[in-house]
Amino acid sequence: MQYRIYKDNVKIKETTSRQIEITGLKPKTTYTLGVSAYNGLRESTRATITMTTRGLVMTVDKALPVNSEVELEYVEYPLGSVPIGSEPAGMFGGGNRKKLKARVLSSANGASTLELLQAIEDTKTNLIIDADDPYKFNWVNAGSGGKFNITKDYAELTVTDLTQDRWIGFSMDIIPKTVNVGDSFTVSVPVYIDSSVPCDGGSVCIKEHASNKVAIAQNLPDGPKDKWFNLEFTKTAGVKLTDTTRSFYLFLGRNGSIKVGKPTMYYTNEAQSSFKDNAHLRDIGNGSLAAFDGYKAIYLK
Structure with missing residues (x-):
């Protein structure tokens, strides 16, 4: 019998041992760890735990x-x-x-x-202004069928009964730093997708308003559902950012129910502390x- 080990819904190891060491964890960081049994044909239901490492x-x-x-x-x-x-x-x-x-x-x-x-x-350096406070999310197309709920920990959006694409969601300003074509960015957003409303898809994007072009974008995944996960991706800017007003967006394309935590966006090559x-x-x-x-x-x- 083999066991598949997952960290934040990503498979990191396949082993026959009942004891493994997981390396590369950051201090004072919350992870979801999972394990499933695999017999070469079928994989069992994954058992998961959420844990937080101690601080330095x-x-x-x-x-x-x-x-x-x-x-x-x-x-x-x-x-x-x-x-x-x-x-x-x-x-x-x-x-x-x-x-x-x-x-x-x-x-x-x-x-x-x-x-x-x-x-x-x-x-x-978090390039998103006010990302420490979900109350500072701006509502986008709030009158087009979206139900918004803002708390100190997350911003919530539920969209139902739309029969055509209509982007409804949130925006935040990003710091007006020099962002050139080819700059590499990593974006990290805590997301919760509620299974009670079928999610027809959405996306995270950084938009340059002066040219009406998207600098970077990433579609929301289909899952997991009914649990918090960290949507993290690295992209290369496709356009230069000169107008940074409300440039960070997270949208639903049609229907769905999501919660969004405090987002971060930083230069991928920015050195971390050692x-x-x-x-x-x-x-x-x-x-x-x-x-x-x-x-x-x-x-x-």
Whole structure:
């Protein structure tokens, strides 16, 4: 008997062993893992679990209250702009600045151990404005048969009884950065497809309004249904983006019921942080504690 192993609905391994190691997981990231039996002809119903990996652990040369939350700051320094370790007090320059929350696990002898409460990989620059708040979705063609429901965690759309194609959905602004033909982007959107309404299809697209052309696009899949999954794809921009007003779209083409979480869009070749477990935030002599990884830094003010 063989077993098929799935991660986020993608088969990653086929094995005869009842115990395997899954590598390449990111810290503080939720995954859906599944397993099915396969006899060479038929595959059994897949059993799944949802799990979240723990966050990166860091040591700080400061006594902090156990179980309290602290805020760290992540920045990337342009090469050679500021000598690492000698930033003046109050000067936390650099780009791609992000706030990271952490919880204090323990504290002893003037030092504390922290666990990050989010994936540090999230520090990639999200090109979509206001993507942290589904309330900031714009409704598109709201008067054409769509029923909208917006919560703090997701935006929901249900379309029924349409007999012809009519794009109804959501849009968001994207940051007006330079987006040229040939630039590679990765888009990630949490999606929930409700099986109670037959879904006739839809798509995610980035549109350039000045030329009325689509820069990148991806069709919504047929499934899975009745569970959250992460729709992630990488595309190459087909047109230059100059007008970025409401340029990120997620549509239903006719009928269906979907929920949409907080989307991200970033340059595919943007380097991720390589911070590892047990990074040590030390006093850098300007009133702050910091750990450095090349030209990336994490501060505790």
